[in-house]
Amino acid sequence: MSIKFGIIGYGFMGHVHEEMLANLDGAQVAGICDIDEEQLKNVKDGIKRYVHAEDMLANPDIDVMIVAANNNQHKELVLKSAKAGKDIICEKPAALSVADLDEMVKAVNEYGVKFTVHQQRRYDRDFRVAKEVYDRKLLGELYTIKSSLYGFNGNMHDWHIFIEEGGGMLYDWGVHLLDQILWMIDSNIKTVFADMRNVINFEVDDYFKIILKFENGITAEVELGTYYLSDKPDWFERHWFMGGNKGSMYLDGFKPKGKLVRTTRLLQNVPGKKIMTASGPTRSFGEPSPGLIVTENLPEIYTEHGDYFRNYLKAWKGEGEFLVKIPEIRRVLSLMEAVRESAKTGHTVDFE
Ligand SMILES: NC(=O)c1ccc[n+]([C@@H]2O[C@H](COP(=O)([O-])OP(=O)(O)OC[C@H]3O[C@@H](n4cnc5c(N)ncnc54)[C@H](O)[C@@H]3O)[C@@H](O)[C@H]2O)c1
Structure with a gap:
C-alpha cells in the first residue's frame, strides 16, 4: 500500500517533491494545493487539485502533507494540518522563530501526528x-x-x-x-x-x-x-x-x-x-x-536524490527513525x- 501525500505550495519545491515521489515505490501524490490557481494548470491527471488547503486537509485519503509554501506560511499550514490529523513534512526553515516552532510542536503533539522537516541537504x-x-x-x-x-x-x-x-x-x-x-x-x-x-x-x-x-x-x-x-x-x-x-x-x-x-x-x-x-x-x-x-x-x-524520502517512507512505517528530528531543528x-x-x-x- 502506498503512502499518499498532499503537497501544499506548487512552486519550485512543490514540483521537486512531486517528481521525487513519482519515482519512489511506496509513495503516491494524491493531491496538490496552491492559492495561485495558475500554478495548478499543469497538475497531472489523477492528482486532485485544490486552491484552499482546508479542502485538501478534509480529504481522508491523504496521509501526509508536505508544506512547500513560502516561509511565512509554514506555521499556519502546519497548525492546520496537525488539527486535521495529517502527518507533516515541512520545508525548511520549519519556522521563522523558535517561539513559532514551539507552537507548531505543541499542536503536533496535541493531535498526535508525525512531524519532520525537509533538511535533505x-x-x-x-x-x-x-x-x-x-x-x-x-x-x-x-x-x-x-x-x-x-x-x-x-x-x-x-x-x-x-x-x-x-x-x-x-x-x-x-x-x-x-x-x-x-x-x-x-x-x-x-x-x-x-x-x-x-x-x-x-x-x-x-x-x-x-x-x-x-x-x-x-x-x-x-x-x-x-x-x-x-x-x-x-x-x-x-x-x-x-x-x-x-x-x-x-x-x-x-x-x-x-x-x-x-x-x-x-x-x-x-x-x-x-x-x-x-x-x-x-x-x-x-x-x-x-x-x-x-x-x-x-x-x-x-x-542519491530521493534518499530523504526513502528514509521517510521507512520511518513512517515504523522501520527506523526519521533522519531529521525536531530538537535538532529547534537547536538550529x-x-x-x-x-x-x-x-x-x-x-x-x-x-x-
Ligand atoms: N529543501 C530545499 O532544498 C529547498 C529548496 C528550495 C525551496 N525550499 C523551500 O520550499 C518552500 C517553497 O519555496 P519555493 O522556492 O518553492 O517557492 P515558490 O515561490 O516557487 O513556490 C511557493 C508556492 O506556494 C504557494 N503558496 C503560498 N502560500 C500558500 C498557501 N497558504 N497555500 C497554498 N499555496 C501557497 C505560492 O503560490 C507558490 O506557488 C520554502 O519554504 C523554501 O524555503 C526548500
Whole structure:
C-alpha cells in the first residue's frame, strides 16, 4: 500500500517533491494545493487539485502533507494540518522563530501526528564526505572547519528579497549550512559571532559570515555571499576546508573534488629559506621541500536524490527513525536567533 501525500505550495519545491515521489515505490501524490490557481494548470491527471488547503486537509485519503509554501506560511499550514490529523513534512526553515516552532510542536503533539522537516541537504555528497572525514577522525585533532557557498551573479529571486515572506539567505541556504555543521560536530557551541549584510538588498541579508566556537576546540566558519561577482564558468562555488594536527582536507563542489593532505614530517623549526614572490620575499609561504607533501583521496560516499524520502517512507512505517528530528531543528533555529543577535549588536553571543 502506498503512502499518499498532499503537497501544499506548487512552486519550485512543490514540483521537486512531486517528481521525487513519482519515482519512489511506496509513495503516491494524491493531491496538490496552491492559492495561485495558475500554478495548478499543469497538475497531472489523477492528482486532485485544490486552491484552499482546508479542502485538501478534509480529504481522508491523504496521509501526509508536505508544506512547500513560502516561509511565512509554514506555521499556519502546519497548525492546520496537525488539527486535521495529517502527518507533516515541512520545508525548511520549519519556522521563522523558535517561539513559532514551539507552537507548531505543541499542536503536533496535541493531535498526535508525525512531524519532520525537509533538511535533505544532510544527504548532500560534499557534506557527507566532510562528515565521514570528521567521524573517522582522519585529520587528528581538528581546530577549524570552513563551509562556504558563493554565488557569482548577484541573483536573489522572487519573494526571497522580502522580510515579510521570510526571505533572506540565512533562512534560505543558511539554515541548510548551519544544520549540516550542527549535525556533524558532536559538541556544544560556546560562542557565536556573526556578520550579516544587505549588500545590495534593501530588506534582507544577502551575505553572512558566522563563527562558532565549540566546546571540543573546533572553530567552525560558515560563509555565504550572493554578490560575490565573478566571471568564473560555474557561477557558484561550494567549498569545505578542515584543518587538524594530522592533516588538512580541501573539498570543492557539490560533486566533491578534493584531497586529504599531510606532511611526511613536521617542520616546526627549520632554517628560514627565502623565496621571492610577485609581492616580495617570504620564508613561511614558499614551496615545500621535495617529498614533504603527500595526498590521499577523499573517502568515497554515494548518496542519491530521493534518499530523504526513502528514509521517510521507512520511518513512517515504523522501520527506523526519521533522519531529521525536531530538537535538532529547534537547536538550529535557536542558533539562527543568536546569529541575528550577534550581527545586530556586533558582539559575541554565549550559546549553550
Ligand atoms: N529543501 C530545499 O532544498 C529547498 C529548496 C528550495 C525551496 N525550499 C523551500 O520550499 C518552500 C517553497 O519555496 P519555493 O522556492 O518553492 O517557492 P515558490 O515561490 O516557487 O513556490 C511557493 C508556492 O506556494 C504557494 N503558496 C503560498 N502560500 C500558500 C498557501 N497558504 N497555500 C497554498 N499555496 C501557497 C505560492 O503560490 C507558490 O506557488 C520554502 O519554504 C523554501 O524555503 C526548500
